[in-house]
Structures are given as C-alpha cells and as structure tokens.
Amino acid sequence: MNKVSVVIPAKNEAAALKGVIPRLLKLDCIEEIIIVNDGSTDNTEAVCKEAGVTVITHPYSKGNGAAIKSGARAVSTNVVVFMDADGQHSPEDIPKLLEKLETGFDMVVGARSSTSQASAGRLVANSVYNRISSLMVGQKIGDLTSGFRAVKTKLFKEFISILPNGFSYPTTITMAFFRAGYSVGYLPIIADKRIGKSHIRPFKDGVRFLLIIFKIATLYSPLKLFFPLSLLFFSVGAGYYGYTLVEMGRFTNMSALLFVTSILVFLIGLISEQITSLVFLAAKSKDK
Structure with a gap:
C-alpha cells in the first residue's frame, strides 16, 4: 500500500x-x-x-x-x-x-x-x-x-x-x-x-x-428537477383547460399561463443542463 x-x-x-x-x-x-x-x-x-x-x-x-x-x-x-x-x-x-x-x-x-x-x-x-x-x-x-x-x-x-x-x-x-x-x-x-x-x-x-x-x-442533472416541475404545470394546465372547456366552453388565460410556464420551466432546465455540462468540461480542461 x-x-x-x-x-x-x-x-x-x-x-x-x-x-x-x-x-x-x-x-x-x-x-x-x-x-x-x-x-x-x-x-x-x-x-x-x-x-x-x-x-x-x-x-x-x-x-x-x-x-x-x-x-x-x-x-x-x-x-x-x-x-x-x-x-x-x-x-x-x-x-x-x-x-x-x-x-x-x-x-x-x-x-x-x-x-x-x-x-x-x-x-x-x-x-x-x-x-x-x-x-x-x-x-x-x-x-x-x-x-x-x-x-x-x-x-x-x-x-x-x-x-x-x-x-x-x-x-x-x-x-x-x-x-x-x-x-x-x-x-x-x-x-x-x-x-x-x-x-x-x-x-x-x-x-x-x-x-x-x-x-x-x-x-448533477438539472433536467431531473425541472422536467417534473414542467410536467406538473402542463398537467395542471391541461386539467384546468378540460374543466373550463366543459363548464364554460372556452380556453382561459389561466390555462394559457400554465402552458407557457410549463414550456419556460422546461427550457430553463434544458439551458441549465448545458451550463452544468460546460462547467464540468471547463473544470476538467483546466486541470489538464
């Protein structure tokens, strides 16, 4: 040893x-x-x-x-x-x-x-x-x-x-x-x-x-955090849209907001994933 x-x-x-x-x-x-x-x-x-x-x-x-x-x-x-x-x-x-x-x-x-x-x-x-x-x-x-x-x-x-x-x-x-x-x-x-x-x-x-x-x-992996959040917003938006479609027969601003939020959270996670990869790549390159 x-x-x-x-x-x-x-x-x-x-x-x-x-x-x-x-x-x-x-x-x-x-x-x-x-x-x-x-x-x-x-x-x-x-x-x-x-x-x-x-x-x-x-x-x-x-x-x-x-x-x-x-x-x-x-x-x-x-x-x-x-x-x-x-x-x-x-x-x-x-x-x-x-x-x-x-x-x-x-x-x-x-x-x-x-x-x-x-x-x-x-x-x-x-x-x-x-x-x-x-x-x-x-x-x-x-x-x-x-x-x-x-x-x-x-x-x-x-x-x-x-x-x-x-x-x-x-x-x-x-x-x-x-x-x-x-x-x-x-x-x-x-x-x-x-x-x-x-x-x-x-x-x-x-x-x-x-x-x-x-x-x-x-x-470790930002998408593992942001993707479930994005899916949660999308699911709530879809559920609310289904409710308002049946009850009011229309697509509401709240549903639109939830769908847009879902997309934004997913994109933030995607960008964070790329930034994290670059940080680790830079750290390893600096050591070499």
Whole structure:
C-alpha cells in the first residue's frame, strides 16, 4: 500500500488536535499530515508546529471548503484523506478507507451511522440529502455530507475550481464524481462527539441546508428537477383547460399561463443542463 497524505481543515481546534495528531503519527500508511489553519484565534498553529506536521495558515477565515482546497493543492501523494479536526473521525479508520479504495473505487467516504449524528435535526436533514441525491444519481449514497473521505488526488484536483469555500464541499465533490462517472464507495463508521464548540449556526445553516437540496439536483442533472416541475404545470394546465372547456366552453388565460410556464420551466432546465455540462468540461480542461 502506497503512503498517503492527510488534509485537515482547522479553525480554533487546538484542544482536539492535541489528541488527533499523535494518533495520526502512529499510522504507517501516512506520508504527510497537512493542517490548514483557517484563521484560528487560538493556538492551533502552535500545536501543529510543536507536533512537527505541515501547517498552512490562512490570514483570515475563508471557510471549510477553502481550507480543503488549500490543503489539496499542497498534497504530494497519489491519494489524499480528508478528515475533520474536531475529534469526530477516528484516525484508525483510515487504513479501512484505503483498503476499500484499492478495490477499484476512486473515492471512499466514511458513512456515519444514525447514532453518530450530532442531533436529531442533523439526522433528519442528512437522511433527506441522502435520499434525494440517491434518486438523482441512481446509486445508493450512504452519507452525502461526510467530511471523512479517501480520494485519488489527481481526480479530486479536477474539481477544485468548482468547490465552494463554505461547508458544502462534500456535497459538491460527491455529485461531481458521480457526474464524471467516477466510482464512489461508502464505508460505515462510528463518529465520536466533537471536542469543543461546533461552528454550525442553526438558523443560518438551516437555510444553507435547504439550498443544498436544490444544489444536489441542479449540480448533477438539472433536467431531473425541472422536467417534473414542467410536467406538473402542463398537467395542471391541461386539467384546468378540460374543466373550463366543459363548464364554460372556452380556453382561459389561466390555462394559457400554465402552458407557457410549463414550456419556460422546461427550457430553463434544458439551458441549465448545458451550463452544468460546460462547467464540468471547463473544470476538467483546466486541470489538464
């Protein structure tokens, strides 16, 4: 087994890293550990330097996704493992991810069990994401938002330009891999409770989670979202036209509006599909 790199985005995670880093250093499969200090105000950087691992420091907080991208650009091995700095992910699971990766997958994700979710609300949200994304790609997605994953570095870098700077990078990279036809596997894991205070904000992140649902659909195949909507408007228009024809003997403006809306929604979906294809094509061409 070739040695791999581990990339960990960290913002004010000094307390957790004191326990995580020593456990990583004990693993023979790891070539380098890259901690991306995302504008921390605690002693995260000092803890990392004291442990002798590579540290990339952002002068200010750019976001979890931005930290992931900074770390990925610095990777020197063919395989990279991404994990959180808060102690939820067990370093001892890394060999298991790599073992499954070697069976023919391009990316293997650590799928959290229902008992490993931070709260009941997060469990419900993640279950919805998994179901919707599974329907979109036609494959079972075990954990769409997990930040614990092993992936072939070259393939990951193909999509760096389209990854968001915020917390939804796992969603984007997962759907991008499925869209590109790469193989994605899932490995059941048990996630521990995080050490320290969570950076999740209920209201703001609740809105963000709703946006992720739409992003899942539009990122993979927009027509799968827009065509059913178009069909719904057309069906309602046809039904209303049938009713007014029988009751009034005429074609109403409401029926015309519903038919026109149906056509517009379909065309928007068609254009979105082409734009999405061009975005992925541009991302792959830029990497080459």
